[in-house]
Amino acid sequence: MKFKMKRSYLAMPYAVYLTLLVFVPMLFIVYYAFISDKTGGFTFSNIIRALSSSESIGTFFYSILYGALTTVICFVIGYPVAYILSQKKFKMNKIIVVLFIIPMWVNFLIRTLALKSIFYSMGITLGKGTALFGMVYDFLPFMILPIYTTLLKVDKNLIEASEDLGADPRTVLFKTILPLSVPGIISGALMVFMPSISTYAITDTLSGGKFQLLGSLINRSYFNNMGFSSALAIVMLLLIFLSMLISYRFTDKEELKGGGLW
Amino acid sequence: MVTPNDIVVKKKTSSGLDFYKKRKLARYIGNSYVYIILGIIYLPIILIIIYSFSSGPGFSNFSFSMSNITELFTASTSDSRRMITALEHTLFVGIISSLLATLLGTVGAIGIFGMRKKSRNILLNASNVPIFNADIIIALSLMLFFTALSIPKNAQTVILAHTAVTMPYVMLSVLPRLKQMNMSVYEAALDLGATPLFAIAKIIVPEVLPGMISGFVLAFTLSIDDFVIAEYTRSNSYETLSTYIYTQAAGKEGLSGALKPLSALIFLTVLAILIAYNIRKNLKTKNLQLKK
The missing domain is CATH 1.10.3720.10 (MetI-like)
Structure with missing residues (x-):
């Protein structure tokens, strides 16, 4: 039989590359999580330490608390912005949306260091508050853009219908617009929450080393404790998987294909 | 003589006016809110551009000097060579x-x-x-x-x-x-x-x-x-x-000396590319409309 070139074969290089450089390396994390750094033998101690040591439990607590805080603040600040921009009446709204995107092209470390310079010149001591401010500052566009694109797609007839049926502006907002923008809110929340618990560059730079989230702990322990670091990474992976499952329940599939934001 | 009908009409017009005033006010507040958030987002970037013309690192004590900018283009210290x-x-x-x-x-x-x-x-x-x-x-x-x-x-x-x-x-x-x-x-x-x-x-x-x-x-x-x-x-x-x-x-102090003009340059490049792109896109759509 002659070898026939099928179009689906073209996906082979892509699939092989993805397997070799994304999935195989992740198996190494699993492997190292069960290997003792000292003896090189099989051990559960890394996993146990990642799940029960006071250091990692404290870090989990802080990560989820500050991740959630960042997400909520970004939502409270960002939703009105997205809503106003999605209204046709707002002049030059397309230009303003682009203006919100441009800073994302400037390296986030430059923006973070600029914030540090501002804090220094204003005499503000670095701590949890400044780190939180930095995370909100860096991740706010990730909240605004998905909500904005979802709000643009909302059927205006539904809003008019609820107005015609006698709903006052507040009811229209809470009973019609907000529920219809849930997919955007979920993907925005995901895009803020995930990086805010896994970043270490922002928190390390802007907290003055006063507190660490999960990302920082993984980064700090990998130098001398690869196994512990890998075990923590597995826990973080489970956390990501969990939040993705939750988001799948609320979002229409198209939105989650990653193209939504861009 | 005032009939009940008149009162109703009067009430309606006044509340209608209020309604439009309120809408206008709401829009005004909304627009200012967006601009304030945008201003906060851009503040660090604007400071970077301004303080590119100041000597030393960070944003403290503005003293006009081109030293950081010349440093970026001449790369005389080992640190700025590393950066380039x-x-x-x-x-x-x-x-x-x-x-x-x-x-x-x-x-x-x-x-x-x-x-x-x-x-x-x-x-x-x-x-x-x-x-x-x-x-x-x-x-x-x-x-x-x-x-x-x-x-x-x-x-x-x-x-x-x-x-x-x-x-x-x-x-x-x-x-x-x-x-x-x-x-x-x-x-x-x-x-x-x-x-x-x-x-x-x-x-x-x-x-x-x-x-x-x-x-x-x-x-x-x-x-x-x-x-x-x-x-x-x-x-x-x-x-x-x-x-x-x-x-x-x-x-x-955060941003070091020559990093400020470099960051400003990166931002201005991105801005220029985007503006050029949008002008081209607008021209294209205009041409299409003219053809139609």
């Missing part, structure tokens, strides 16, 4: 990895589009993994992988890593273009005797070119913005701009 080299590395890694990602992602998208539903969904879900995974997990896993296979960490490891992460984005921006195009043209080309590769190059690629370009731009921006993955997969001597900046992060 890091910038070159970032651009090199960004261009090579996004070219690779565009090639693999586009060919992959064409292949995925021709797949059966079941295997297509498996690959699409697999492509979501590097998109949703945390940078630090990808970085750590690649570091362990390269170390275990004793692949020397250098420019090529950073390029391999960035290609892996950005490739799915290219694939996802090409795929919608494929869905839009008419595949019968491709089939017709095959029937007329074109080899599959020739038909792909001559028929599919021109159709998906806009998706390839936006995928390339996205891959490039992700690559030059990345810090964590580069930090874990590079060798100690191979710095990218992000990893160089991070070495400056420990300083209490």
